Amino acid sequence: MSKATLTIDLQAIADNWRALDRMTEAETGAVVKADSYGLGAARVATALAEAGARQFFVALAEEGVALRQALGEGPVINVFSGHMAGDAEAISGAALTPMINSTEQLLRQFETLPGHGFGIQLDSGMNRLGMEPAEWAALRDIALSQGPSLIMSHLACSDAPDHEMNDAQLRSFREMTEGVDAPRSLSATGGILLGSDYHFDVTRPGIGLYGGRPFTDAQPVVTLDVPVIQTRSITPGETVGYGNTWTAESTVKLATVAAGYADGLARAMGNAVGHACFQHDGIPLPIVGRVSMDLITVDVSALSEVPATLQLLGSTQGVDDLADWAGTIGYEMLTSLGARYAKQYAS
Ligand SMILES: *Cc1c(COP(=O)(O)O)cnc(C)c1O
Secondary structure (H helix, E strand, O other), X not given: OOOOEEXXXXXXXXXXXXXXXXXXXXXXXXXXXXXXXXXXXXXXXXXXXXXXXXXXXXXXXXHHHHHHHHHOOOOEEEEOOOOOOXXXXXXXXXXXXXXXXXXXXXXXXXXXXXXXXXXXXXXXXXXXXXXXXXXXXXXHHHHXXXXXXXXXXXXXXXXXXXXXXXXXXXXXXXXXXXXXXXXXXXXXXXXXXHOHHHOOOEEOOOHHHHOXXXXXXXXXXXXXXXXXXXXXXXXXXXXXXXXXXXXXXXOEEEEEEOOOHHHOOOXXXXXXXXXXXXXXXXXXXXEEOOOOOOOEEEEOXXXXXXXXXXXEEOOOOOHHHHHHHHXXXXXXXXXXXXXXXXXXXXX
16 A cells, blocks of 8 residues: 555544534534545535534535535535625525625625525624624614524634633624524634533534544544655664754664655654654654655654554544644644545544
């Protein structure tokens, strides 16, 4: 086997969804944008629909069209980017629900798809996407007269429970939605963990389903096994990889594995301050030298026999560990995992 294998545990994803669902009285949706954070939206969403999810969220209408094909009729597919120019056919053909985020989009929706369901996205302070309070105040009556299926906003700092921004956005969202009958949604994974004030009617977890922070009780979802291509021993003073950035201080046994930064394994992990490691049977095996495009060199001196594959992601080492070594976040690690992996689903 020459390809690295990414194994995705659909049962763990469903269990994480159920665990997040138990934490609120709200309906628990599922965010499957960016191909379910790189893990395969068709398979992931199908497993979540079987677990009971009825509301899905994608970033773009195109993602919604593909998701509708996978899920069939029934589940609600909400589109965060709303109704962008040219999207009308996709929205109506795949029965998508755009989260309208501006006056321009509301007019486009009413002109091109009168009577078609929609939601509203409000900006409660993040200043990224959604109607601002003044804009909403002007449109509110017209929009509400058409019975939006959801009114949502997004928190900027929900991974930091003590951040004052959380309370400020909660107050802003409450003010903007006072007296509204439509179901309301404010919380992604982080907001679910902030407590019941933040839950409203529908929650929108993404990263927590896939085993990432801030849902630290999540079950691990992703395993990544990378085949060993070659092994060698080097003596003190010899160097490894581009730029000679690592020098052996003793005799070292090395294994070269078949994946690199072209597969989403950030170059910043090479010689990482926290010593990025592969693993075998729970034994940490440090990456040495620079990460190349297709290759990584690993110090396997701790092993008496070198196995056919070394593990980078698994039950004891997750996407957040990699993210810390690479100076990024679990979200980016997951969505970077490359197209060259053989994807395999466990359920
Ligand atoms: C990505 C996203 C989510 C999911 O966020 P997580 O932190 O992954 O749970 C929810 N709502 C919106 C608007 C998003 O963009």
